[in-house]
Amino acid sequence: MGKVFAFHGGIHPPENKKQSTRTPIRPAPLPKRLYLPLQQHIGTSASPLVNVGDRVLKGQMIAEPVGRISASLHAPTSGTIRSIGPHPVPHASGLESDCIVIDSDGLDEWEEHQGLEDYTSLKPGALIDHIRRCGIAGMGGAGFPTDVKLHLGDDHIVNTLIINAAECEPYITADDMLMRERADEILGGIRVISHLLKPSHIIIGIEDNKSHAIRTLRTALKECELNIDIRVVPTKYPSGGERQLIQLLTGLEVPSGKIPADIGIVCQNIGTTAAIYRAVHFGEPLISRIVTVTGDAVAQPQNLEALIGTPFADLLDAAHVYEDRLYRLVMGGPMMGMTVEHDQIPVIKTTNCIIAASRDEMPPAPPEQPCIRCNMCEQVCPVTLLPQQLYWFAKGREFDKAKHHNLFDCIECGACAYVCPSSIPLVQYYRFAKSEIRTEEAEQHKADHARERFEARQARLEREQEEKEARRKARAEEAARAQKARKAEPADTPTAAPALDINALKTAAAVARTKLKKAQKALNTARESGEGDLPALEAAVAAAQGSSDQAQHALEQANSSTASGITANVDLKQLKTAAAVARTKLKKARDALKNAEDKGLEGLDKLRATVTTLEQKAEAADQAHQQAEQAATPADNTPPTDLKALKQQVSIMRTKLKKAEAALANLEGEARTQAEQALTELRQRHAAADQAFKAAEQMQIEAAAAQGVDLKKLKVDAAMARAAVTKLERALGKTEDEQERTALESQLVTARDKAEQLNTTLQQHAPD
């Protein structure tokens, strides 16, 4: 037997353990309804795998772990899922949380399960996964997922495994009874853990008030090949605290903010080892635990093996509670447990004790009195903190200072409050301060995160703005460059260039014409007034006329060359414009001629000649245009055989006709007559196309009629059937009545069939 060290402080409250150790562990009666909180462990809530109404078997996984630190959940008995929703849970807040509610069917029917035949041959990862699948979490009180602790060997050197059997809190005897009755299971579990962690020392720490359990364990150990050291520690609260027990057994202190594995130690609760044994050897997940039901208000204090999810009320009934004596219901021990307000709160994986206390046993807390700085709290603090100092800081909301005084090392054991002569609820102050600091930190974290996002967004908006600006600039530059190029082009490329710029030529011609006009005007005024240098002016007019003619000529050449050059792929639009231009020119020339004739001016012959040439040109352009148009629309004349194509053609014709009619309204004179001709032609074509379509349709109808089908009626019927289907579908979507729904559904099926049938017939006769 090794040396036992000591830790600072500690108290000796009345044990009250004898009451519940008189009878052996008894299975609790099967409850009618079980409530399984999704979060029974430290870490992320489990995610449900079942739906309301599902039947589940005992041991079936009903919720899976989410993320690294999480635990799965299994059905403790067979039954149906009644609901998944909020229900009061064992939590200090008294709030509700999501639970899976199972209505038990009383059969307690197991899912098929079996243990691992030889776990030593498995890879450690696979074995730990099996334990994770069995939903095992620390059963001592904190509920830390066990698989995470078993992985500690991966990145830590674990030399000591400590099995916590101290059970230092008053009233609780669940671990004591487990050791007395199931020592072999405990040793089996230790074997599995030591196989995974391979520690050099295994120590079971147990308080000296459990002599029966110590005896049983020693006997069991005699047949065990493992080198397990049982160390009996003096009874003192809180020797069962993880860090305190480590200090008792090894003399080492776990540094602040570190975990025991950092100094090579892993601690497991004795209850957890038994659960691991059952999981590995029988494949049984964690679905039940031993709960001490005790207190003055129960007639038979005892340990019950209760299914997880059993409401407290059922366990109290099993221990014969005196309702009239029951003053306070406590979950956990009297030091660190919490008062619960509701007896429908379920047993969870960490519920080791339920105390049904009478008023005499746990009277209401006496009023808080001022702190007298007596220093008793400091003497009992197992973590050597300064409780009264922390109290002042918490009270004055100086949380920063409390933090600097290592508030977060406080294990909330309640020893300080127990000895306080002023009855100050010290632990409440610490919890309040801790949660304030945690909230503040969370808020700070959130604020930092928000700032980051805000700044990222600002940067993005700025960047987008810049990019937009850059794009805009690039576009503007591009446009400027293009304009420059356009300006430079006429100078660089004379009229002879192969790709003639008709537009530039046109402008040049227009400019020449304007010059000519101006010159003529000047000449006219000169003549009328009889002043000025007439010959010079005439010469200027002649020169202007010459250049204008040249320009015009060049333009016409260009026009004709483009017109002739594109016979292959006739540009109808261009031709049309050319024709129109020619016509306009002709008109203008005629006007000019008329004007000149009226006034009896000189150069009439020339003008007449121009008009004639222009007339010819206009005609030629018109002809070219019409030819091109005809060439472009050869398809119009070939009668399409396909009904669909015919239909399309008719509609195209109609549109064309309409357009032409609209255009006609705006035209006048010669152009109008021309357009009218074109229109008549179009009308004829439209009529022809229409006729062709109708004839084709008639043929189809006749063909169908020959087979005894009225195509028109068939079409109408099919459309109606389709409409009926959509209507029914919509009605089905709206209705909630179960009966109506089934009726509608059957109707829908028949309607669909009908529509389908009609459609196929239609397809056969008119495949469009």
Added chain:
Amino acid sequence: MSTVITAILILFGLAVVFGIILGYASVRFRVEGNPIVEQIDALLPQTQCGQCGYPGCRPYAEAIANGDAINKCPPGGQSTIESLADLLDVEAIPLDAEHGEEKPKMIAFIREDECIGCTKCIQACPVDAILGAAKQMHTVITDECTGCDLCVEPCPVDCIDMIPVETTITNWKWPAPTESRNLIATDRGRGLQQEAH
């Protein structure tokens, strides 16, 4: 005489040496920007709501550094004012009601059936906490929402609600222990008097 000259020379020499050291230090350890703005910004709640009249928390931090009042931040509330007063060593003053009241923490919630997908709220959100696309239903990423309310106003169909954050067992806080005042007879009278004032 020579002692006096020696002393003067030594002092002069020291002055030159220290002058050089100080000159070098002022160049080498130059502080860029105004660190106080950073510190103030770190205390502000970063809701980016603009209730203070500035377009975000950082501009308000800059304004405070330039002498603006510290009581214009309703989301931060009294605790922010106190920490700002602590930092700047000024008197803590009550929140300026003109800029709004201190409200419980809220988050935006989009009634998704009514959303028409106009993206206006997305453009308004200072922290990109709204997800959606044109003509698609939008939704708020609850974890990212700062509860700044800026998305409520632009919504053309008023389908955004600000709902208080629900207390669950994960965000529940231990309440402060209630103090029992009435220990002795005189306590009772004094307590009442204090409350009356």
